[in-house]
Amino acid sequence: MDVTAEQLTLEGVPAPRARRRSRTSGVELAASLPVARVCIDLPPQHLDRAFEYAVPAALAEDALPGTRVKVRFGGQDVDGWLLERVAEAEHDGALAPLRRVVSAEQVLTPEVARVARAVADRWAGTLADVLRLAVPPRHARVEAEPVADDEQVPPPRTDATAWADYRGGPAFVQHVTGGGAPRAVWTALPGPAGRRWTDAVAQAVAACVLGGRGALVVVPDHRDVERVLAALEAAGVPRWTPGVRGGAVRLTAEDGPSPRYRAFLAAARGRADVVVGTRGAALAPVRDLGLAVCWDDGDSLHAEPRAPYPHVREVLALRSELQGAALLVGAHGRTVEAQALVAAGWAHDVSADRPQLRARVPRVQALTSVELAREGPAAAARLPTPAWRAIRDRLADGPVLVQVPRAGYVPAVACGRCRASARCRACHGPLGLHRGDGTPTCGWCGRMATDWRCEECGGATLRSVRVGSERTAEELGRAFPGVPVVVSGARAAAGVVAEVRDRPAVVVATPGAEPWVPGGYAAAVLLDAAVATAGSALGLLPEALRRWLTAAALVRSGPDGGVVLLVGDAEQRASQALVRWDPVGLAVRELDERAALGLPPAVRVASVTGPRDAVDAVLARIEVPGQDVLGPVVVRQDDAGAFEPDVRAVVRVPRAAAAALASAVAASMAVRSARREGGSVRAQLDPTDLT
Template sequence: MTTGEQLELDGLPVPKARRRPRGVALAAEQPVARVCIDLPPQHLDRLFEYAVPAAMADGAQPGVRVKVRFGAQDVDAYVIERADEAEHDGELLPIRRLVSSEPVLTPAVARLARAVADRWAGTLTDVLRLAIPARHARVEAEDGLDDAPTVVPAAAATAWAAYRGGAAFLQHVLGGGAPRAVWTALPGAAGLRWPDAIAQAVAACVLGGRGALVVVPDARDIDRVLTALVDAGIPARRAGGRGGAVRLAADDGPAVRYRAFLATLRGQADVVVGTRASAFAPVHDLGLVVCWDDGDALHAEPRAPYPHVREVLALRSELEGAALLVGGHGRTVEAQSLVESGWAHDVSADRPEVRRLTPRVLALTSTELAREGAAAAARLPTPAWRAIRDRLAEGPVLVQVPRAGYVPAVACGRCRASARCGTCHGPLGLSRADGVPTCGWCGRLATDWRCDECGGATLRSVRVGSERTAEELGRAFPGVPVRVSGARAEGGVLATVRDAPAVVVSTPGAEPVAPGGYAAAVLLDAAVSTAGSALGLLPDALRRWLTAAALVRPASDGGSVLLVGDAEERATQALVRWDPNGLASRELAERAELALPPSVRMAALVGRRDAVLAVVRRIDVPGIDVLGPVPVDQSAPAGSLEGDVRAVLRVPRSSGAALARAVAASMSVRSARREGGTVRAQLDPTDLG
């Protein structure tokens, strides 16, 4: 044996030699950083290793933003972890620059983002773009905490007394448990409405020493929840203080949003109330996550990988051991699936409570109106007109209209063929009574329009919007204030209206709140709401109706709701009985029989035919059923993907994870090979039309 020789035993791994970049002093401990680079190609969805310079040893911690060299460019990246040894055999490039020492990506959110990317066949980079707001350096440099006391809420469960299992849910949350519940909310007096119930659940969570996260569809709902939280003893967080609630919404602007994000990240706020992206908010010691009105389309992310808030919060509940509450006036089929599978508990009221708290509902179908003779064909039949007239003496009356605008669609006055634009063939509509027909796609004025079928030049209305409805009601009830609420209305979306006689015309989702409740509500054009073949059409129509009806006083106070039109019978009867759970259960059973989501998992691939087929050929999952490809529906504005096809992949629920992995792998191969054409992959698509 030679002196100083180190013997090696067969079979033992040989330690890797650290390769240090030339001329760069590395960190003494954990000199390797594994980072997620901010580049979109799917084949780059993995961690890359970089050397940590000694000057960045303290700052380049997991969760911080850095700049690294990738190819010929400097790119943004997040440090995911630090390591002692590199897995890469070659020389590591050093991190170029530390963007900020703020660890904006917490380990819990990183795990959630990875889980979301895997579930929806996306990339970690795409999810992090949704989860973490853009940096605002001035906000990061603001002063820290002062000596403000910690907020301590009051325990209350009065808003949950009407619900079977409601008080038990709150007790579990207060005790540090992680119950999962799907809640069907009912109307109620001030202090007993859905924002109050959510606030009381949040207060129980905070009183138990944990944080809470509430995700709602829009800014108006944020305001309502924050107001209810104040009543529950959780005020808005004061600048520099500790505890309380913050709002996290993209519409608030970059500085305000980043300030709220940092307050949450630094543990200075107990509660976050926000819209879609706040589902990833870095709440410390998360104990409760709430998704209100999970059927609202605003909860579905329109950007890749297209996750839904309900599913993101369900994943988060499992990963972080937090309680989950999915609530709404309606019940989605997906939420009903969580209940019937046993994964979540049902929290609903018994029938006597439903009858006590809800208004009287009457469906004015053609059968009900037969005695009216020719007047039955009127858009506002006599019984509806009479109900508005009689109830106006008691307070405001709500009129819900499915469509915004004045006359969004017109037809030829002679042959009744749809009026189309001569340039792009889009639908023509009117913005006012004396206006010129305008294309809804390209915006061109049809000043010299003539019908392609008969040559006629006169137009008739096909679809009537909220503005025209308000004009008609103003003539029908002279001297009564008529207010319009909607995104396209002159006054925008109204938050509240006074408890005084007025007719309030609103589009779905824009209904303002009357503090004392509406005296009545009239839901016009019911047939429009259930026309079509979209998946989830009936539960969604019922959800929109119930959202408006829930703002009306109970029947004991004279509150009434009139549904006008021949809507689909099952949805109509569910509204009359106020039974969204029953409709959702029947829909779920039908979907299981027809092999439709959520009883199965699906992936939709949209793009050029040859590109879609190339992706599909690489996907091999047991039990897979390939539907299509078929041409994409072309009833869309100019500029849509003309000539594209859609292929739908369907597998049993148990193979859902395998399908997501296979789609991601095939898209990764496509990215690496730089295959031509375009393909968009979406797991669990909400629209298969």
């Protein structure tokens, strides 16, 4: 009699799970951990999960977590990242084997993989999209370069003099040195060499390295990267070079594929202690991260324009929590989002008292129509007499900065007779001039209006409506003959100028393109102030103040004769905040108003943009307790009616439901992807361009 043994179970207790074995056809599997979980590099949102593959014995030594691999998916070979290897598969069927290991280099560290997953969840994106931002393209020749540790960089010096004028500054540095994880929002002051923001950042980083941990500094552009690296060298943290263990690497996309990948590998292999870079460096693989620094978090360059659209400040905040690292968010101004971290008690405020502030900032004066009333008709001039006089007087002591909010020559023109806006006949876009004797050109389609006539009155003459940096430089050159005029800007002939010398010159720059002066500008004139505060965008006033403060911080202190003139009738709260040098006060008021009105960051929002039917379908699947749907409203329209206008809807929820909103948006977009619903839809959490 054949008796088969049977394992009895108690009623209500689940039976033991049957052991699942990885099965493949004709492939010998790895003896240990034969199952690999892979993130495939494909954009569809419904594929945002780890897929299981068998690890062939021939690839067992190279197929390690963090390596790049090739796998078979959907009938084709696709790229992927090997996330982990496990002993058993969750999939019941046979597993396809890994095709090959692209490189044995472990470019994705476990810490970065965990942060990348958190970033994808926070912004309702996919892990593949985040890893595409975190890991630069492979450069095989760089990987093959010999690795040798010939010498160890000596420890940096202990110095916190640049933090002496800030409440809580020395304590923050001391806490970082001791291995702590303090979080601070820092309002930086201008100052002489040795006490600038770059020196303070370098001293905080040196303290972190002295404590035996790594540091990460993210700044808006490559000019700031060079300034921080120079300050780090002065603080005892030299630039990393091959064959040396320790130092700081520069990680920017501007450097090109080879230098960028070399710097990335130096950080991933633990041979560089510090990474200094732009937006893409926020997910750099710093070993034993002890300090993350975000400088000028209000700069638009910190907002990633590619999906899932994360912001550097928030990414570093996530890393601070997940990796137990200190966080420093600093700027000359104060964003509302940074102030929200302080108001919630999540971060501490680090700023200077009024006596220290008055000793280090320039004297600021607002030249509004009220102050200029005694000038008579001259008060209407774009460069009023007091501003012209200040430039003339201060030129004897050094360069003078003139900030202009618009680039170009004359970006917009109007009819000289009736003053109606000059429009292109083809697309109705605004017409402008690239030079004084040029032909009006459309700013949208680029067509030249050679025979333009006003549609309202038939006039053929034009007058300027908006004056750009090029025209301003031309006018200042005539006003101050014999004085060099330097134009700095992305559209200028010389591009963005990094630095000018300490000698008399008029420097005309657009916001964010102001050159550095070793000894500071003798004066600064901020033109067209009303333009900076005109509009309805969320965060308009803090952004205008941030731009003004960034320029004013380059000017010498008031005791040294530095003066800043704000020309124009700007919004009163912003202009008074500049005169008092009080960005925190404006940020506090703005945060209170947003809390009362239910606007970010007091609430969490998600915007969905696309064709109306597609947006409606996405919104129908989003259900979050306490949600409030605003819209849809038209955001893009074709005057000729050639296509259906795009609409945008905003879903608003309380902060407590932030995670639920991100999850619901991601799930709805995944369903849309799986069903291949028509139209192009963009879903974005906490958009920076909300109006």
